[in-house]
Amino acid sequence: MRAVLIGNYGVGNLGDEALKEYFLKRFPDVKWSVLSANPQEGEFHRLPAGLRSLMRPWWRTLRVLRKSEGVVFGGGSLFTDTESVYACLLWWWHAFVARLFGKQLHLAFQGIGPFRTRLGEACARWVVKRAASISVRDTHSFNRIAGWEKNTKVVQTGDPVIVLIQAENTGGSSKNVLIIIPRHNSNERFIKRAQDLSQEYQWDEIHTLSLQPEDSGEQNVCQRMSEVCSGEGQVRCVYTLEGLSREVMEGSFILTQRYHGALAAIVLGKEYEVLEQKEGDKLSSLRG
Known part of the structure; x- marks a missing residue:
């Protein structure tokens, strides 16, 4: 199986890198294509979300998205605008392009919210509505999206880094x-x-x-x-x-x-x- 792994990788944050390590080790049979802010060998740039990122080889990312069987948003609190609404827009943009290619979206071990802005919440709702599978790592996230429109059951798990x-x-x-x-x-x-x-x-x-x-x-x-x-x-x-x-x-x-x-x-x-x-x-x- 080919899958694209998306998260806040490549920014030097230990927690996010540990989450990436978990997916790569726990699911070795999956041929992962990792999107990163600073790609290492075998990884790919995120899709462009600004003028500077347009100069990077994002077309390679489109290629791996097209060839994949699905997209996994892997761990972390990606969909929250506590620090910046840009984060919600960035991850929504990746989900939107994946859906244009007809790929399934999987939200794995996510923290969702809280939200300061309507735009941030709207981005998260859009992705949740179209996700083929959803697992959240905490009760707050589970309760927060309980009344949202969804096409799948939400599973409350924990943070996979516990195992490591x-x-x-x-x-x-x-x-x-x-x-x-x-x-x-x-x-x-x-x-x-x-x-x-x-x-x-x-x-x-x-x-x-x-x-x-x-x-x-x-x-x-x-x-x-x-x-x-x-x-x-x-x-x-x-x-x-x-x-x-x-x-x-x-x-x-x-x-x-x-x-x-x-x-x-x-x-x-x-x-x-x-x-x-x-x-x-x-x-x-x-x-x-």
């Missing part, structure tokens, strides 16, 4: 370590909570984990974390799920604004706290 985290469940530390896992756009509320935690307890070490180390916004946030923790915090760049599991295992308490940071804490049995960006977002379903 369980496989890496090794190690540990006897030290009292605070682990902070921010996002590139973590707000003052999260930064203030990190500062309060750093001062409320006697920590042996404070580690700030960067799961998107190449992002300039995340670099600035991590630097800020080190400053508010009285300069005692260590910034650690994490590039793999194995690395995330190892770092979380060292922690005594995990403060996170990243979904897979919270997921790792849960799977590895760590005490944790999440601060969602918006009520009802993907982190809301993982509150301890």
